[in-house]
Amino acid sequence: MTELLKIDNLGKRFVGFVALENISLAVAAGERVGLIGPNGSGKSTLVNCICGTLRNDTGSVRFDGHLLDGSTAHQRTRHGLARTFQLTRPFVGMSVLENVEVACFAPRVRHEGHARARAHAMLERVGLADKATSLVDVLPYGDLRRLEIARALATRPKLLLLDEPFAGLGTSEIQPLADLIRELHRKEGLTILIIEHKLRELMQLAHEVIAMDFGEVVATGVPAEIVRHPRVVEAYIGKAEIGESGGALGAA
Amino acid sequence: MRSPLFFLICLIVGGAVFAAAVALGNDYYFFAGYVVLQYVVLSTAWNILGGYCGYVNFGSAAFFALGAYSTVALHRLYPLPIPAMLIAGGVVSGVVGFGMGYLTLRLRGAFFAIATLALAVVLETLIVNWEYVGGSRGAYIVRPETIAPFGDYIKYLFLIMMLLAVAAITAARVIERSRLGYGFATIRDDELAAEASGVPTLRLKLIATTMSGALMGMAGAPFPYYIGYLQPSSAFGLDYAVNSIAMPLIGGTTSWVGPLIGAILLGSLQQLATVTISSAVNLLIVGLLLVGFVIVAPNGIIGLVHKYLQRKPDDFVGRRHVDAEAPDRVPGPAP
Numbered sequence: 001m002t003e004l005l006k007i008d009n010l011g012k013r014f015v016g017f018v019a020l021e022n023i024s025l026a027v028a029a030g031e032r033v034g035l036i037g038p039n040g041s042g043k044s045t046l047v048n049c050i051c052g053t054l055r056n057d058t059g060s061v062r063f064d065g066h067l068l069d070g071s072t073a074h075q076r077t078r079h080g081l082a083r084t085f086q087l088t089r090p091f092v093g094m095s096v097l098e099n100v101e102v103a104c105f106a107p108r109v110r111h112e113g114h115a116r117a118r119a120h121a122m123l124e125r126v127g128l129a130d131k132a133t134s135l136v137d138v139l140p141y142g143d144l145r146r147l148e149i150a151r152a153l154a155t156r157p158k159l160l161l162l163d164e165p166f167a168g169l170g171t172s173e174i175q176p177l178a179d180l181i182r183e184l185h186r187k188e189g190l191t192i193l194i195i196e197h198k199l200r201e202l203m204q205l206a207h208e209v210i211a212m213d214f215g216e217v218v219a220t221g222v223p224a225e226i227v228r229h230p231r232v233v234e235a236y237i238g239k240a241e242i243g244e245s246g247g248a249l250g251a252a
Numbered sequence: 253m254r255s256p257l258f259f260l261i262c263l264i265v266g267g268a269v270f271a272a273a274v275a276l277g278n279d280y281y282f283f284a285g286y287v288v289l290q291y292v293v294l295s296t297a298w299n300i301l302g303g304y305c306g307y308v309n310f311g312s313a314a315f316f317a318l319g320a321y322s323t324v325a326l327h328r329l330y331p332l333p334i335p336a337m338l339i340a341g342g343v344v345s346g347v348v349g350f351g352m353g354y355l356t357l358r359l360r361g362a363f364f365a366i367a368t369l370a371l372a373v374v375l376e377t378l379i380v381n382w383e384y385v386g387g388s389r390g391a392y393i394v395r396p397e398t399i400a401p402f403g404d405y406i407k408y409l410f411l412i413m414m415l416l417a418v419a420a421i422t423a424a425r426v427i428e429r430s431r432l433g434y435g436f437a438t439i440r441d442d443e444l445a446a447e448a449s450g451v452p453t454l455r456l457k458l459i460a461t462t463m464s465g466a467l468m469g470m471a472g473a474p475f476p477y478y479i480g481y482l483q484p485s486s487a488f489g490l491d492y493a494v495n496s497i498a499m500p501l502i503g504g505t506t507s508w509v510g511p512l513i514g515a516i517l518l519g520s521l522q523q524l525a526t527v528t529i530s531s532a533v534n535l536l537i538v539g540l541l542l543v544g545f546v547i548v549a550p551n552g553i554i555g556l557v558h559k560y561l562q563r564k565p566d567d568f569v570g571r572r573h574v575d576a577e578a579p580d581r582v583p584g585p586a587p
Contacts, residue, residue: 053444072454073447082448089445091438093506102438105431106450155450 003062004029004159004191005050005081010059012045019045020215023059027159027193032185034206034223035195038235042215043195044086047163051083052076064158078106082157084148086164086195090136097123097132099147103154122150126180142173149180159191160184166198174198178205203227211235255426262418270411282406286478288519289413290471294492295499295511296420297467301460302497303505304433306440307357311368312496314375315345315465317487319472324385324482327393334412334474341473342466348375349465350458357457360443376488390483393476409478413471420467424508427463436460468496491535495519498538502545504554513553 005027012020020042027033037043048054050061052073061068063081071079091099100122104115123129126146131139139147145165152160165181166174178201184190196202202209203223211219211226213235219226226232253261273281294312301307319341326332326340356367380388395405402408427433435456438446443453476482495518503514518541522534549556 051448053447072452073444074450074452077448077450085445085448089442089448091441091445093437093441098434102434102446102451103449105434151445151449 002029003027004064005193006062007050008060008062010046010049010056010061012042012049012054012056018215020049020056023212023215023217025210025217025220027191029158029191030189032181032192032194032205032207034202034209035193035212036197036199036202036209036226036232037212041212041235043212044163045215046212047083047161047195050076051081051161074106077155077157080156080158081161082152082155082159083161084145084152084163084165086167088141088144088148090139090144090147092135092137095133095135096128096139096147099136100150100154103151106155119150119154122154125153125184126150127176142169142177145169145177146180149184153184153188157190159193162192162194162196164195164197166196166201174201181205199227255422258425259418259422262421266414266418270407270414273410274407279404279406282404282410284520284523286406286410286413287523288516289410289417290475291495291499291515291519292417292512293413293420293471294468294496295503295515296417296424296508297464297471298496299500299505299508299511300424300427300436300467301464303500303510304427304436304440305457305460307457307460308361308365308497309368309464310365310493310497311352311372312468313488313490313492314368314372315349315468316472316475316492316496317379317484318345318348318375319469320475320482320487321379321385322469323473323476324391324393327476328384328391334409334477338412338416338470338473342470345469345472346462346466349468350462352465353458353461357454357461372488372493376484379488380484386482388484390481390486391476392481393479395477395480405477409474412474416470421508421512423463423467424511428508432456432459494535494538495522498542500552502541502552504552506551507554510552510554517553 003026007023007025010020010023011018023042023046035043035046045054049056050068052068052071052075056069063076063079066079068076068079068081077083091102094102097116097119100119101115104118104122120129120132123132126149128143128146128150131143136144136147149160149162149165162181165177169177181192181194182205185192194202194205203226206223209219209221209223209226210217211229211232213231218231218235219229221229269285273285294316297315298309298312301309322341322344323337326337332340352368352371356364356371359367379385385391397405399405399408402411427436435446435451435453438449438451439453439456446453472487475487479486495515499514499518500511501514502518503512504510518538521537525531525533525537545552551558
């Protein structure tokens with residue numbers, strides 16, 4: 001399989017504080033990859049460097065054959081790299097439909113039929129079609145997450161980057177959203193990178209998991225390996241008897 | 253409504269206002285009307301950047317003055333007809349708007365506003381020290397008494413400002429309904445999310461500062477002919493900066509209607525106050541109204557109307573129902 005996203009030796013520091021150091025990872029086309037790590041491990045910084053919200057100091061980000069260093073966030077979106085935000089960021093002055101319509105104006109997708117019709121199709125895909133005309137400030141949190149996904153889909157991404165999609169959701173909302181993510185992966189052929197705190201949900205969703213701690217990648221592997229990996233266990237619950245805590249994490 | 257039709261209707265309304273002013277047969281109406289129309293253009297221009305994109309510009313007076321001073325400079329070189337001056341003023345202020353945008357648009361909120369204020373101070377200092385356009389003494393522009401076929405020159409100026417206002421309003425309305433307008437709105441709401449949705453925020457902001465600046469410059473270009481004697485302190489006056497913010501805020505910033513209503517209302521009120529009380533009371537009126545609106549109707553007159561229209565009868569009954577029940581929920585002695 002070809003590598004859709006490739007990061008080499010990426011580094012980022014904030015005035016003396018090393019947020020990311022020597023990050024190298026690759027996401028193959030068609031995969032569902034998870035990215036985990038405790039608070040402050042540099043996940044969000046990495047996401048921001050990938051998406052162009054922050055500029056990496058060293059190293060490089062390649063996506064779909066393009067070198068992304070130096071390009072702005074909207075240029076990256078136009079290459080097919082779409083993201084959602086951990087804290088949802090809807091355009092509050094607009095209706096649900098308009099929120100998605102805006103993303104349909106991007107040049108690469110502009111000619112694919114009428115923007116409004118496409119926006120409607122996206123809302124249908126995420127199950128928000130019946131709320132198309134509501135204002136976003138009356139939407140429950142779970143729907144805002146779906147709206148973020150619809151908006152990202154409207155830019156017709158190759159890679160969908162979900163920043164903690166389950167954060168703040170109740171258990172009854174998580175399962176349907178996980179199903180939606182699986183469906184998008186299957187039906188649209190999307191490559192998906194999920195940053196998540198909720199390990200159980202992530203382990204069920206991801207083919208491969210990348211674990212971070214202190215601004216570095218500490219482990220990469222299939223979920224079953226990752227939950228038993230000593231560095232991951234150490235990152236989450238400190239140094240302990242590996243057998244015991246590994247088991248505890250697996251059952252978490 | 254399609255934009256050409258809208259433009260036509262605006263033209264007809266403008267023509268009707270002109271005809272009415274002619275019918276009234278008093279030149280004062282042209283002098284007063286010119287100022288009101290000038291504010292329609294200024295506040296519409298301000299709203300393109302301030303209302304649509306959410307970037308508050310405190311330097312409107314600078315763009316206005318630049319338009320006026322490019323007319324003074326050109327007039328000394330060769331007195332072109334006013335429409336040509338209008339274009340020149342628009343180009344000068346547009347270029348400065350673009351430059352300002354490029355230098356400051358990485359700033360947000362209060363920092364951007366302060367930068368625009370600084371720009372106004374810098375430009376005023378430059379003009380004060382530029383002898384060719386009169387420096388601090390100011391410049392006299394002798395305008396012809398009459399012009400064919402309009403008769404009095406003020407009628408001609410009034411008509412030009414009317415056309416400019418119609419053009420500005422039509423442009424604002426076109427922007428509002430276009431992809432550009434959507435892009436502006438996403439910038440106002442959330443720039444990070446806008447970028448993530450593929451909106452080229454920096455480019456759109458530059459378009460907004462350029463358009464807004466150019467329109468303000470065009471509003472200022474005929475001003476030397478109107479006033480006859482242009483001084484830096486009058487061209488860079490606080491009135492322009494304050495009014496072009498206050499009028500859209502009072503009218504409502506989300507639509508082209510807001511600045512129009514605000515400018516007509518506040519502009520007329522000021523003209524009325526000038527002749528009945530004194531010209532010094534103008535800014536006081538603006539200040540008081542602004543404070544009032546910020547408290548009572550933060551979304552301006554448009555916001556008030558929307559709120560009123562959206563309050564369906566059910567809602568109203570529903571709310572009263574809750575109110576009626578409220579006393580029951582007062583904690584009483586336990587049963």
